[in-house]
Amino acid sequence: MTFINSAITGSPQPAFAARVASVGGSPVRDILAVTARPEVVNFAGGLPAPGLFDSEGVAAAFHAVLTGAARQALQYSTTEGEPGLRAALADRTSVRGLATDADDLLVTTGSQQALSLLATALLDAGDTVLVESPCYLAALQVFGFSGARIVPVPGDADGIDPDALEELVVGERPKLLYTVPTFQNPTGRTLPADRRAAVARVAARHGLWIVEDDPYGELRFEGERVPWISSYEDAGDRSVLLGSFSKVMAPGLRLGWLRAPAALRRACAVAKQAADLHTPTVNQLAAARYLADRDLDGHVARVAAAYRERRDAMLAGLPDALPEGSDWNRPEGGMFLWARLPEAYDTTALLPRVVEQDVAYVPGAPFYAGAPDRSTMRLCFVTHTPEEIAEGLRRLGTALD
Known part of the structure; x- marks a missing residue:
């Protein structure tokens, strides 16, 4: 049996299950912990807009x-x-x-x-x-x-x-x-x-x-x-x-x-x-x-209308924010947009520099079960207002320049 050391008692402890070591944590959760500061425009989390909750x-x-x-x-x-x-x-x-x-x-x-x-x-x-x-x-x-x-x-x-x-x-x-x-x-x-x-x-x-x-x-x-x-x-x-x-x-x-x-x-x-x-x-x-x-369908329609404005704000700002040669899609709904930078870019390696500009995304690599495309990123467009999205994309463009 494999043991690990205990800093408390000095005696060995039985090892954790192998699956704990083989399956990593969530990079999304890790990024959210790093970017929890209120000044960060966070495109990383899949977080619904809290201001639109029917509280x-x-x-x-x-x-x-x-x-x-x-x-x-x-x-x-x-x-x-x-x-x-x-x-x-x-x-x-x-x-x-x-x-x-x-x-x-x-x-x-x-x-x-x-x-x-x-x-x-x-x-x-x-x-x-x-x-x-x-x-x-x-x-x-x-x-x-x-x-x-x-x-x-x-x-x-x-x-x-x-x-x-x-x-x-x-x-x-x-x-x-x-x-x-x-x-x-x-x-x-x-x-x-x-x-x-x-x-x-x-x-x-x-x-x-x-x-x-x-x-x-x-x-x-x-x-x-x-x-x-x-x-x-x-x-x-x-x-x-x-x-x-x-x-x-x-x-x-x-x-x-x-x-x-x-x-x-x-x-x-x-x-x-x-x-x-x-x-x-x-x-x-x-x-x-x-x-x-309550009318949940009516509430969802109002939320979707707001999310459409936010998607459009992100689509409008991406040409100036991302390097020449990048491409991205135009989703008909939901919360996410997928972007691909030129092949030379590694979005995982770039993320620390981007976070320094108080903006964040999720690198695409962790979403792949096979060989990843390291030039990709996921951008969530629903959490922030159109004005905040425009500012976040300005910061992203500065970091990627």
Whole structure:
């Protein structure tokens, strides 16, 4: 057995699990800790704009619950989630094109927990997981902790290539594909409908689980809504859809959910019992009350309108901020924009110099499961006002000059 030294007692301690050493921390969280000073214009975090929270509505919902149903709100709840909240979520999902009953859903402590539960229920050490390239960083962490072998699927500006996906499925025999097909984190891109249908067909032919993460889909600024992959018939019995209130209501509520076939949902419920028994009752009841008393769709529309202005402010400032030869995309919604500098630039190496100018981004390299493109960066455009964005891009241009 390997031991580590104890500075307190002088005697050796048993070593940590190997997975702790093999899976690193989140660079996003590390950057946020370094750039927490109020003078920093922070394009690094995936933080919704706090000034746009409906704090009055959320406070009223909590007040109503704690004055009218305190005994229930402060008590243990079922692992699956409060029936009233699950019914409301099922209605919202059905209206958006995927017929859903309350019993199809499991409420989770943020959609991040849903990913962890799925990894527990589906993956053994050594199993293969397919991901987008680049991929949501915290998903890479979850799959890494499970001991999975993570393989990126080639793609382009529109997302994963279904032909490349099928070739990998045949050759690698993966357990699942993880995807954020709408306003993807980190790139902001959206997978077109024809590719979604093709992905569903690949899953049907080869017995592949599709884990479809949709935290940003309601934040559309322009263009037509694209159906969930889970709504295609070929994906019906092999897809999991994840949702969250973090980006449309408030991340501090830590409320997410997963929609999955019955057997997998039950397995996730067992995993959740071992993790935290249930998601906080008071938060669930307050969210259900908010949905009953307030117009969440109207609130989301107002937030999306503000986010569109902020996206446009960032797009307007990037030509002067980034070096000649850079390129970037124009997302139709969500929170993120993906930029690529000329090949000679390494955005990880440049970051300390950029932070000295009181501005920050996230280097692109940590988002890659395979060989990274070190000239890339993720920019979050929603946290700051258009004026602050313009100033932040001015500072970024100074640092990169």
